[in-house]
Amino acid sequence: MKGLGVSAGIALTWSYSLHSRDNHIEKKTAEDIEAELARCSAAREKAIQRLADRVDAAKGSIGESGDEIFEAQMLMLKDVFLWDEVSNQIRDAGASAQWAFSCAVDSRIEKLSQVDDEYLRERVLDLRDVKAQILEAMLDDSEEDRREIPEIGGIILFGREITPSQLLHFSLDIIKGLVMEEGGPTSHTVLLAKSLGIPCIVGALGSLEMASREKRAYIDGQTGEIVFSPDEELTERYNAYILEKTERSRLLEAFRGKATVTKDGRRIGLLCNIGLPEEAPLVIKADGEGVGLFRSELSMISMKHMPTEDEQFALYAQTVTQLKGRPLTVRTLDIGGDKPTEYLPMEREPNPYLGVRGIRFCLANPEIFMAQLAAILRAGMLGPVNVMLPMITAVSELREVKSLLELVEKDLCSRGVPFAAHLPLGIMIEVPSAAVMADVLIREADFFSIGTNDLTQYLCAADRGNAKTAALNNTCNPAVLRVIRSVVREAALAGKPVSICGQSAADPLLVPLWIAMGVTELSVVPPCVLELRKLISGIDVSLWAELLDRIMALSGADEVIDLLKLASSGAIFDII
Numbered sequence: 001m002k003g004l005g006v007s008a009g010i011a012l013t014w015s016y017s018l019h020s021r022d023n024h025i026e027k028k029t030a031e032d033i034e035a036e037l038a039r040c041s042a043a044r045e046k047a048i049q050r051l052a053d054r055v056d057a058a059k060g061s062i063g064e065s066g067d068e069i070f071e072a073q074m075l076m077l078k079d080v081f082l083w084d085e086v087s088n089q090i091r092d093a094g095a096s097a098q099w100a101f102s103c104a105v106d107s108r109i110e111k112l113s114q115v116d117d118e119y120l121r122e123r124v125l126d127l128r129d130v131k132a133q134i135l136e137a138m139l140d141d142s143e144e145d146r147r148e149i150p151e152i153g154g155i156i157l158f159g160r161e162i163t164p165s166q167l168l169h170f171s172l173d174i175i176k177g178l179v180m181e182e183g184g185p186t187s188h189t190v191l192l193a194k195s196l197g198i199p200c201i202v203g204a205l206g207s208l209e210m211a212s213r214e215k216r217a218y219i220d221g222q223t224g225e226i227v228f229s230p231d232e233e234l235t236e237r238y239n240a241y242i243l244e245k246t247e248r249s250r251l252l253e254a255f256r257g258k259a260t261v262t263k264d265g266r267r268i269g270l271l272c273n274i275g276l277p278e279e280a281p282l283v284i285k286a287d288g289e290g291v292g293l294f295r296s297e298l299s300m301i302s303m304k305h306m307p308t309e310d311e312q313f314a315l316y317a318q319t320v321t322q323l324k325g326r327p328l329t330v331r332t333l334d335i336g337g338d339k340p341t342e343y344l345p346m347e348r349e350p351n352p353y354l355g356v357r358g359i360r361f362c363l364a365n366p367e368i369f370m371a372q373l374a375a376i377l378r379a380g381m382l383g384p385v386n387v388m389l390p391m392i393t394a395v396s397e398l399r400e401v402k403s404l405l406e407l408v409e410k411d412l413c414s415r416g417v418p419f420a421a422h423l424p425l426g427i428m429i430e431v432p433s434a435a436v437m438a439d440v441l442i443r444e445a446d447f448f449s450i451g452t453n454d455l456t457q458y459l460c461a462a463d464r465g466n467a468k469t470a471a472l473n474n475t476c477n478p479a480v481l482r483v484i485r486s487v488v489r490e491a492a493l494a495g496k497p498v499s500i501c502g503q504s505a506a507d508p509l510l511v512p513l514w515i516a517m518g519v520t521e522l523s524v525v526p527p528c529v530l531e532l533r534k535l536i537s538g539i540d541v542s543l544w545a546e547l548l549d550r551i552m553a554l555s556g557a558d559e560v561i562d563l564l565k566l567a568s569s570g571a572i573f574d575i576i
């Protein structure tokens with residue numbers, strides 16, 4: 001089976017499917033009522049036993065939140081009202097066990113989805129999971145138990161679409177791989193997977209069904225290959241990969257603690273993208289020079305309520321302190337688009353990617369935004385902190401933020417709360433209009449960070465989260481490269497830093513091009529730091545600078561990729 005590999009690495013371990021059996025009702029009516037009732041109670045007992053075994057096996061590795069989820073699920077599995085309703089449906093309406101159970105759970109799901117209470121609404125996810133477990137137990141006639149959570153080796157998580165908060169329900173160290181039937185290469189779950197160095201595949205249609213049948217799977221996050229019940233040959237391939245990975249890491253150690261410098265002496269900042277305070281130690285471990293992008297919304301979406309100013313301060317304080325003097329660039333809330341957050345006052349929009357997302361949401365909700373700004377300024381007392389604004393479309397938004405920042409500073413003064421005034425304020429260049437107006441914006445911003453994930457999707461009008469538009473969503477499109485080049489040029493002319501923080505910052509084919517354009521910093525997921533430092537040490541900027549015009553004159557992404565490959569191999573420099 002094949003999907004689109006979006007986060008490199010190989011995993012071979014137990015498969016674990018989320019909501020696997022949702023749509024597999026074999027028949028709606030019962031032929032034998034008593035047999036159907038017996039099937040129900042057998043499935044109930046089986047599911048309870050499986051869940052108990054799973055909790056036991058995973059004890060200590062799924063974290064407190066994992067324990068809580070399973071506890072809540074156990075209560076749902078045992079819910080007598082639910083089972084009474086199911087039995088009545090079978091007896092009175094002659095429904096099949098599967099059908100009666102599905103209807104009973106679905107009506108609860110529907111009711112809960114409408115309740116105006118975050119906690120209850122969140123239980124919908126658990127109910128779906130419980131539904132899948134029971135249906136699975138009903139469908140599974142074999143005695144073999146395919147669904148224990150294994151005690152060792154972790155799991156590969158399979159889902160139709162796995163949300164970041166679903167991912168966070170598990171202790172991250174047991175997740176060895178992710179496979180989704182839907183989703184695109186830069187969805188936030190994928191970004192999280194990359195940051196954690198977890199192999200990930202999207203667009204793998206049919207994998208969820210297979211994963212619920214097969215115990216073990218092999219996945220390659222580079223090629224998108226998925227093999228269930230891997231044979232000995234694959235096991236050997238996996239073992240060889242682990243050996244090679246270990247050897248590679250050993251060689252990269254030579255670059256630890258060194259500055260990031262090109263062959264001809266240009267110094268480049270090599271920072272990290274993270275979304276959770278828990279990732280800050282990964283930055284140190286990876287030898288990142290700081291955090292170039294802290295996606296502040298990621299730590300918030302796993303919470304049940306909007307964190308208060310104090311709670312946010314605690315998040316940023318924890319992060320900056322753990323960075324031990326390295327800079328932390330906090331990007332203010334970037335919700336909307338593919339980052340919905342249940343507790344925030346967001347209206348349903350027909351096209352959320354073009355709606356009230358990022359800075360638009362913040363400016364429309366100044367109390368929420370000002371609490372975040374206050375928390376960031378306060379954290380600025382504990383180490384070098386920069387503020388970065390997402391999704392800026394026009395200079396008026398930047399000006400509005402500056403006025404709000406003044407108000408926040410005044411308020412902190414009047415409350416007597418210590419804070420760092422006048423923190424560097426930069427903007428992300430993700431919207432085409434901002435890219436075109438870079439010369440104007442750079443006069444009023446302290447730095448630029450080019451978000452190539454969004455900039456590419458908006459320039460190419462190709463959804464970054466849709467596997468079907470993945471081929472169009474290509475940063476190597478010369479249109480995207482020309483725009484980026486002009487943005488970098490404006491920042492360079494103004495003598496201000498300009499970084500790339502989209503995932504193309506870590507693309508080995510594009511890195512020399514970014515540097516030749518004049519990008520001063522790259523911000524990448526921690527596992528890429530040493531690899532990139534090594535790569536950069538071999539780049540001769542003057543040679544690459546000569547190539548720039550040629551690349552910009554090419555007519556399509558394929559041509560760009562071919563030329564970049566030729567250049568990376570060194571072959572082209574013998575010709576020019």
Ligand code: PEP
Pocket residue numbers: 186191293295334430450451452453454455501502503
């Ligand atoms: C980007 O758009 O490139 C970016 C870094 O922001 P995000 O991926 O969080 O939207």
Ligand code: MG
Pocket residue numbers: 390430451453454
């Ligand atoms: Mg973005």
